Amino acid sequence: MHNQRFFDQTLSLIEQGQITVALPMLAGKLFSAQIDAIAWPETRQTLLRHPLHSVLMEDPYLAHCYAKPRGYAGDAALIDILYDRTLPDGVSKRSADLFNVTTAFPAAEAVRLRREYAETLVTTAWQAGKRICVLACGHFREGDRLIGNDLSNIVAVDQDGLSLDVVRRNHGETINVVEANVFNYLRGAASRGERFDLIYTLGLTDYLDERAMRLLHKLMKACLAPGGTLLLANFLPYHIGTGWMDAVMDWQLIYRDEEELASYAREIGLSYKTWTDPTACIAWCEMKDG
Numbered sequence: 302m303h304n305q306r307f308f309d310q311t312l313s314l315i316e317q318g319q320i321t322v323a324l325p326m327l328a329g330k331l332f333s334a335q336i337d338a339i340a341w342p343e344t345r346q347t348l349l350r351h352p353l354h355s356v357l358m359e360d361p362y363l364a365h366c367y368a369k370p371r372g373y374a375g376d377a378a379l380i381d382i383l384y385d386r387t388l389p390d391g392v393s394k395r396s397a398d399l400f401n402v403t404t405a406f407p408a409a410e411a412v413r414l415r416r417e418y419a420e421t422l423v424t425t426a427w428q429a430g431k432r433i434c435v436l437a438c439g440h441f442r443e444g445d446r447l448i449g450n451d452l453s454n455i456v457a458v459d460q461d462g463l464s465l466d467v468v469r470r471n472h473g474e475t476i477n478v479v480e481a482n483v484f485n486y487l488r489g490a491a492s493r494g495e496r497f498d499l500i501y502t503l504g505l506t507d508y509l510d511e512r513a514m515r516l517l518h519k520l521m522k523a524c525l526a527p528g529g530t531l532l533l534a535n536f537l538p539y540h541i542g543t544g545w546m547d548a549v550m551d552w553q554l555i556y557r558d559e560e561e562l563a564s565y566a567r568e569i570g571l572s573y574k575t576w577t578d579p580t581a582c583i584a585w586c587e588m589k590d591g
C-alpha cells in the first residue's frame with residue numbers, strides 16, 4: 302500500500318514538472334527497497350503495474366533498455382545513448398526532461414568515464430604498436446579517436462553482427478573484426494598461438510556468472526603475451542542505481558566488488574591492481590604478466 306502511495310506521489314511530481322525532484326527520490330526509494338529481498342519482487346511488480354512506469358517509458362533511454370530491441374539487455378546502441386546523450390528528433394518536452402535527468406545518473410556517468418579510461422588506454426597501446434584484443438567491443442566507441450588510422454594491430458570481437466557493422470563503418474577494413482562468442486574466439490586464438498599485449502573487456506563481465514568469469518580469465522591469460530596486460534571493469538554491488546536499473550529498466554547485472562575481481566586475478570597467477578571509479582558504481586581490475 303505504501304509503495305502505491307509513493308509511486309502516486311512520484312507521478313504527481315512528474316506531472317507538475319518536478320522531474321529533477323521526482324526521479325532521484327524514486328531511485329533512492331528503489332535502492333533502499335531492494336535491500337529487502339523478500340519484499341522486493343512485490344515492490345518491483347507494483348511499479349511495473351503503476352501508470353508511473355508508462356510515463357517513465359517516455360524517456361527514450363529507459364524505453365530502449367526496457368524493450369531490448371536486439372533481444373538482450375545492454376546492447377551497444379543503448380550504450381551509445383549514454384555516450385552521446387543525443388535525443389531523437391521530435392520528442393516531447395517531458396521526454397527530454399526525463400532523459401536529461403536519467404542519463405546524468407551516476408551509473409550513466411560511470412559508463413562514460415569507463416569509455417574515457419579505455420580511450421586513453423587503447424590510444425596509447427595502439428601508438429606503441431601493441432597487439433590489442435577488445436572483447437565484447439560493441440561499437441568500439443573508445444576507438445573513435447583512432448578513426449582514419451591503420452588499426453591492423455587491433456582485433457575487435459563481439460557476438461552481435463549489427464554492432465560490428467558499425468565498427469566496420471567507422472574504421473574501414475583495417476581493423477580485424479570477429480563476429481563470435483568471446484569464449485569460442487579466445488579458445489581458437491589460444492590454439493592458433495595468437496598472443497596480445499593488451500586484452501580488455503568493458504560491459505561484458507557484468508553478465509557472466511562465476512564459472513564463466515573463471516573461464517574468461519583462464520582463456521584471456523592463455524592469449525596474453527609475456528609482459529602483457531588484461532583489463533576489465535564490473536559494476537559494484539549496491540551502487541546507487543541498482544534498484545532503479547532492476548525495477549525501472551529491467552536491466553539485471555551480476556555485481557562484483559574489487560576483492561571479488563582480485564580473486565580471479567590471483568587464481569590465474571597475475572599481479573593486479575583494483576580501484577573504484579569516482580562515481581562509486583564501477584570496480585576496475587588491471588592484471589599484468591610479470
Ligand SMILES: C[S@@+](CC[C@H](N)C(=O)[O-])C[C@H]1O[C@@H](n2cnc3c(N)ncnc32)[C@H](O)[C@@H]1O
Binds near residue numbers: 377458483
Ligand atoms: C554493454 S555492451 C558494451 C560494449 C562496449 N564494450 C562498450 O563498453 O561500449 C556489451 C556488449 O557485449 C557483447 N557480448 C555480450 N556477451 C558476449 C559474448 N559472450 N561474446 C561476445 N560478445 C558478447 C554484446 O553483443 C554487446 O555488444
